[in-house]
Amino acid sequence: MTDLFACLGGVPALPGAACRGRHDLFDGETTADRIAAExxxxxxxxxxxxxxxxxxxxxxSRRPVGVVAGRFVDPVRR
Incomplete structure (x- = not known):
């Protein structure tokens, strides 16, 4: 499934990425989630x-929102 998303979104494989399988944290709705993900x-x-x-x-305009690459990408300011 991850490979499917990579193909569709142009996301590189990024082996060993800390975010892999942790969307709940990286797309979290609380400040605590965001800080932990960063x-x-x-x-x-x-x-x-x-x-x-x-x-x-x-x-x-094509950057993902949430915590990406150790930084918070605000959907309003992107």
Whole structure:
């Protein structure tokens, strides 16, 4: 299923990504969820560099919302 999403959305594989299987945290609705997701990315994700390069390559209008590459992407300000 992950490969299907990668093909459809142009998302790179990002092996070992800390967010894999944790959408509940990275798309969380509370500030505590957002802070925990940001911390997990910054402190423990081996794919952080590749993820940041991928996000930076996207037009702002195509960037995913929520915590992405250790940063919060606000849907209103994207």
């Amino acid at each position: 911390r997990l990315c910054r402190d423990a994700c081996p794919a952080l560099g590749a993820c940041r390069r991928w996000v930076a390559s996207l037009p702002k």
